[in-house]
Amino acid sequence: MKTAMRSHLCGALRTEHIGATVTVCGWVARRRQHGQSLMFVDLRDHSGQVQCVVDGSVDVRSEYVVAVTATVAARPVGTINPNLATGEIELHDCTVMVLSAALPPPFPIDERADSVDEATRLTYRYLDLRRERMQRNLRTRSAVLAALRSELVPREFVEVETPLLMPSTPEGAREFVVPSRQFPGSFYALPQSPQLFKQLLMVGGTDRYFQFARCLRDEDLRADRQYEFTQLDIEMSFVDQDDVLEVISAAVLAAARAVTGGTVVPIERITWHEAMDRFGVDKPDLRFGLELVELTGVFTGSGFQAFAGAPSVKGIRVPGGSATHNRKALDALTERAKQLGAKGLVWMRVGAGGSLESPVAKFLSAAELAGIVKATGGEDGDLLLLVADEWATVCEVLGQLRNDLGRPPAGEGGFRFAWVTDFPLFVGVDSQTGRPKPGHHPFTRPHPDDLDKLETEPLAVRSRAYDLVLNGWELGSGSIRIHEPDLQQRIFATLGISAEEADRRFGFFLTPFSYGAPPHGGFAVGIDRLVAILAGEDNIREVIAFPKTQSGLDPMTGAPTPIDARQVRELGIRVLPTA
Structure with a gap:
């Protein structure tokens, strides 16, 4: 140096x-x-x-x-x-x-700045960046990018840059649009992802593509979301799902080792249904237990109608929870369960010899009480929480309670990756059209074992889509794509999209597939989220050099700002007065 x-x-x-x-x-x-x-x-x-x-x-x-x-x-x-x-x-x-020389800084340039209002830190971000924490985070980010690139290049991936100005394809989140000066009344869109272009690169014979893509989405911000973000974008030809997962696994584990300097737990693979059944969420945090326990069979023929008539009953065991949850805390858990969509929450304290204390214990038989203790593995001092409802509701409610009660803070408990596979191809039915709603983009390949159900039982069709999860955060998603025009048309027909509408909305993308498209699949890893977790941060703004606030403002530059009247005229647009 x-x-x-x-x-x-x-x-x-x-x-x-x-x-x-x-x-x-x-x-x-x-x-x-x-x-x-x-x-x-x-x-x-x-x-x-x-x-x-x-x-x-x-x-x-x-x-x-x-x-x-x-x-x-x-x-x-x-x-x-x-x-x-x-x-x-x-x-x-x-x-x-x-x-x-320097003016006195508005806040201490050390760890004391962690307690300073974030808006002040972002207003003087160039000072905030001098702190050891921020310097470490930026260098962690650089190390992650270097490790990812060094893993992909030897595997014959080609780094290709795709356009930032593209046609509008309002399929997901709201887009940022750019007015065209030369074509008044027409607009470009900034990319939500390079999805269409990277698939066209496969049609073009690139075979293996990657880029660290800048993407933009005009959506509400939170701790793990910004208007503009970076993702490692990958596409591969002549592959199946295992090929894609193997490459991404090698890359993210290399990134984790670059930060930790040590070994990382191998990536576990579970199906979407298993993730929901065991953890209640499709992005499970594997750093802790409190798994959901199946109890439906315990109440077959039960006299307690709240359980006997429910399609699904599940519970979680909170070790030592009896001592840490008084009646006020239990009432708060019950209210939380109702807010999440449950009709109610049954709590049970496990006592000596497997006895159960609960407001509903008197309505249950001795065999049912014993069955609950046996199924949950309850021990003296534990707290049991039970929910009865539709399977999806039971999973979602207990999954959120599980996270509320047991999830470690960022930076604790190590790094636990998980692949979640076999997502549903469709998620429910559109109330207005009566058609299935796609769980991913409409170019996602159905599971080959479920193709015969596409027209008859669409909600039972699994997809070749997969998510990568780290410590309960979704790092990214991907899928094997549809490369045959006839299968793509079957999907469009199921969604109620006619050939004419498909051509109007996706023609520039679909036409190339008529000229010979290879089987292909890909993935995108959220760099900001990956770096934040590896750096032990729970907010991605701490690993981005110049982020926006949660309201979308940049206190340092003042963006967004109005433009002058001359620019407005040149762009052929009119600014309406705000209400």
Whole structure:
């Protein structure tokens, strides 16, 4: 890292440099005056900080940019700082050159800024980025990208850039549109993903494609979502599902190892139905237990009608939960279950010898009570939570309660990847059209074993779609695509899309498939989410250099801003007054 201005990075100096003359450059992180003749200056760059013993008359302030030429010396006995990588040495005989003066910063440029209002941090993002946490996160992101690329290039993937200006295809989230100056009244759309173009690359014989694609969606923001985001986009020809999953698995595990420096648990593979049945969600967090337990069979012929008449009864066991949940907490859990869609929640405290304390215990037979304890594995002091309803409702309610009660914070419990496969091709029926609603884009391939059900039992058809999950976050999704025009037409017909409408909406994409398209499939990994989890952050804004706020504003630049009247006229558009 030697340059014309510095010989070493601040955080790189160690005891082996004692006696050497060095020049370091950076920002003044802290100054401590000791009388008129002595001052300690902590100098910081992205690598860390080092203590400089400086003449007390030197005029430097917080966040001044300085160059220090000095001799590396051992710290006196009793002054070693074990919490600092450079804590065994300091710089003596310092010559200080002020390279840039600085105004007092609006907040501390250290860990204390974590408690500063986010809007203030983003307004002064260029200062926030100087902090150790933010520098570490950006370098983690860089390491992840490098590891992903280094895994793909040797596998003969070709990096190709796809257009940012494309036709509008309003199929998913709302698009950002760009007015055309040369074609007044017409608009480009910014890509929600490179989906169409990457499939056309397969038609074009590229065989294996990837890019770190910038994508934009005009949707409500939250901790794991931004208007603009980055995804590792991949497409492969002449493959089946296992081929795609193997490549993506190798890439993300390489990224995880690049960050952790150690081994990572192999990726578990489960079907969508199993994920819902065991964890109640299609993005299960495998770092903890509290799995859903099937109890329907326990209540066959039961006299307790709330259970006997329910299509599905499931429960979760909370180890030691009796002691941590008083009646107020149990009432809060019941209300939470109702908010999630359940008719109610049955709680049971497990006592000595497998006895059960519950408001409904008197309505259940001894065999049913024993069956509950046996099925759940309940032990003295445990809390059991039961829900009875339709299977989907039971799974979803208990899945959310499971996360509420047991999910570890970000950065704890290691990294647990999971592939979720065999998603339903359709998710319910459109109330207006009576047609099935696609679970993914309409180019997703049906499971070959379910093709005979496409016209007769569409809701029973599985897809060749798959999601990658890490610690309960969905990292991305993909599928094997439909490459045959006749099968694509069957899907369109099931959705109620005529040949004429398909040509109007997707013609530029579908026509090339009539010229010979290979079997192909792909995937997209959300880089922001992957990096956030690996960095131990629960908000993707902490791993993006210049993010927007949750309201979509950029406090630093003021965006979005109005444009002047001349630009409006050139674009052939009219700005309506706000209500």
